Amino acid sequence: MNNSTGLNHGNEIKTEFYEIAIQAVFLLFVLAVALAGNGFVCLCILTDKRLQCTSNYFIFSLSSADFFFALFCLPLRIYHILRGYKWDLGLFACQIWVWLDFFFCSASIANLAAISVDRYYKISSPMLYDRRMTKTKVTWMLVSLWSYSAVLASLSPVEWSSTPKNRARGTVVEGGACFNDSTIYLTIVSAIGFCVPLATMLLMYCVVFKVAVCQASKLIRQHESLYNKKKRRKSPSYAISLFFEVKATKTLIILLSAFCVCWCPFFILIFIGLYSPRHFNTVSDLGRKVMIVLFVNIFPNCNAALDPIIYTTQNQQFRRVIEKILARKSASRFSDGFSETKKTLGNGILGSVV
8 A cells, every 4th residue: 555645656756875775674573573573473273272262363364464565565666765766676566565455464464353342342341252253253244355455466466547637547657656556446445444433443442441330330330249348448349440450441542542643643634635735745755755765665665564562561461371382492491502511521531431
């Protein structure tokens, strides 16, 4: 989706070498974190049976989307930046890049929305959750989700009209830039691929937070019923309630804030570029350069690296599995080093005897 704002084609913007180098180095760091983080999340789910539950199927799907986005799309983004925002790989490579970009970004955002729905079911009706979210249902949901993303992406190269004025030419290479020039398509993709998932996440997490507060209130009443008036002051119910509310608020703020910060400015720029591109002409070269760097090249791509950090640090089971894997590898390295040292010393003693 990073090839559709209208900022990085049209008027040429001069970019200094150090600016290109800083962006490339930062995106290489994002690439490494995204590959390592998402790959590690997938590894944890595949190797630990305790994590192989229906809720984590969605996290596995999200990590897979972010992993493949980093693997296939980010290197081309870095190459594009290193070439000074000039695309010189031809139309076919441009179409492949745009297709992959739309596919994995749509899948990632859709997975985030699916996770919010899953958490709503899990918190609102925990007794019925296993009956509602069976492995078969979750599998079909994920298949539908990825199929929907593939359909959206497959419409990107379609040329609805060859006339530039109609802005329905599909994916094109023009003026050294690779981008999608289709107003109707980009509007539909932005609405279905971003606005609907964002509205779903906001609604689900608001309901989840409300349910969490209600459950905390019930917990207060249950605890207070066990204490008389004198012991009520020493009851831990208020501390427990505060803990639940703070934890729920913190998690929701992190999830929604990361998603909104990474994607909202980008889609706002898309709508401006589609329906009021003249406003970009009033922005200085420095302002356009800042918008390209932050809202096109940095923030949307960072989301692939942030997702595994957020969705694992907030999950105690993931933290335990990660600690276990790291401890196992550390012990294995120590054992290998000790064995090698023992072997070396043995060979030295044997040589001195001979």
